[in-house]
Amino acid sequence: MRVRIEDVAAEAGVSMKTVSRVLNREPNVADATRTRVEAAVERLRYKPHPSARTLAGRRSYLVAMLYDNPSSNYLMEVELGVLDACQQHHYNLMLAPLLYDARDIVGKVEALVEQSRLDGVVLTPPITDDQAVLDRLDELDVPYASISPREDHRRVGVTVDERSAVRELVAHLVSLGHRRIAHIKGHAAHGATGWRLAGYRDGLKDAGIRVDPALIVDGEFSHDSGMRATEKLLKLRQPPTAIFAANDDMAAGAICAICEHGLQVPRDISVCGFDDTPIARHIYPALTTVRQPTREMGRLAGAELLKAIRARDSAGMVEVPYTVLVRRSTGPASA
Amino acid sequence: MRVRIEDVAAEAGVSMKTVSRVLNREPNVADATRTRVEAAVERLRYKPHPSARTLAGRRSYLVAMLYDNPSSNYLMEVELGVLDACQQHHYNLMLAPLLYDARDIVGKVEALVEQSRLDGVVLTPPITDDQAVLDRLDELDVPYASISPREDHRRVGVTVDERSAVRELVAHLVSLGHRRIAHIKGHAAHGATGWRLAGYRDGLKDAGIRVDPALIVDGEFSHDSGMRATEKLLKLRQPPTAIFAANDDMAAGAICAICEHGLQVPRDISVCGFDDTPIARHIYPALTTVRQPTREMGRLAGAELLKAIRARDSAGMVEVPYTVLVRRSTGPASA
């Protein structure tokens, strides 16, 4: 049969509770006792039963990652990071796609928390900014960590200074001689959309270039929206010589649209994106873009969440660095 | 406080056990009693406590999806499908990336099963064909469902007739006038690699074209390997007029290599892939490829696994249909 905590206690010549203390790293155990128990655990190859712990303790050792976002590369990376943090602390990770039936997100979150007895949740954009969800989570007293939330006041989670990243990216375009630089905006629900737009404006301002509203077009982070936006830009009387798309998918869409018009990248128009998803390296030409350390962000979000679960006030917001990657999709401005 | 089964029993005027019977759809409950209990559950908004069930019963209501595969689009889709199947049956899904530390996969699987008390696992390629893992799973008596395993005898899982799909794809190329059709093979560890090669041969045979070994080059499913393989093909004295890459990533790599040589797709060379991952639509030109219903495959694998968990012999192998998608990356053979 299975080896239980009782067996370990007998083997080590102590009580069950002492074994429990050692296992849970609680204080008040003599070092000698601790090592003796650890040896017994080792010898018997004892593994605690997760459900028994959950039932007897008050926590589920379970956190969920909430997402409502079609970008699988991004999600998979974040997921691996969160998973890593969870495994280190013997927590389990549950996935909660809120994809379909987005009408009643709050209801779904509620059901999830109640049914699964979640100890906490990791939020990804754009759920990070769904005020109704945040409020409900607060009411239910469920700790959460947000990845790239729009506002970072008094929150737990991870951010990147995307605004400065874009500013650098625009400076790169300017250094190549570009003056007519267009921007394809992201989806309005994402905080990133605002930061990237602000960074674009910062970059132009740095170079003393006036913002031309005609060069700022709507997108929604999808490949298609990038194509459509670019078609609009190409029809302008004075088309841009460079396009900064708010993410890689839209940048890829921009390149498709440009090619379909018989133009070439970067000879006729330079294009750059944001995120450094695999597609950035997989298209021709490879995209100049900005990398966020996505997996690391997941790991940190997970770690901060677990901190918050243990002690409410020990967790906070951490910032991670970005990298501007110059590849072949940007070149000197054409005449 | 939380509402427990005891409260429901009181509310319905029956014993705990009767409520339990209704909840678990066990027999031996009068219809009238059943409806009465269901009403009480509804009224009290009762939700069973998963850990208590797990502890008292013998199952964990937990299955894991094992993967060792860098393709996030594929995995995310499969995952959504499996998740869907699990949720329908009130099972939980745990993710088990076996990415790093691939040395001791068997050990990791063992640890996972024992620690988490898994009721079963879903296997994705190429773990589906790791005989050591399969053997250990059999020994531990853990049911598993395989997605696209190399051999489907006496197994539980899901398959697609990839061989026939490729045969059709090659027929499409032939119908465009291509005779020198190259193939970039996939990673040797994957069963798919063999089927796709076989389908390629079938297609050539159908058209009465002799297989030219120089036109079959190694790849390993990565973008880079697709580029390298294509460079090799382009250096041939008689380069191919069409390339069938064993997946979309390699096809995208092929297009990059072709563009870098100053050639155009499909004007100079046609390219097609396999899988219909998002990149197939996001590059220029969009890829002719084959779609597998990935999410549905995940769902079915999950469903078959749960069947297997309930009754060992009720589950089996199911086959799902593919779709050949003709897009812009294939065109008439050049002179």
Place this chain on the structure above:
DNA sequence: CTGTTAGCGCCTTCAC
């Protein structure tokens, strides 16, 4: 620093 006693919420077995 260590041990004892009660459950956590549900399912099992067996009686009725």
Place this chain on the structure above:
DNA sequence: GTGAAGGCGCTAACAG
């Protein structure tokens, strides 16, 4: 067709 008692493996609360 239904119920009562006992226990799944662990931890909380309280002693010592």
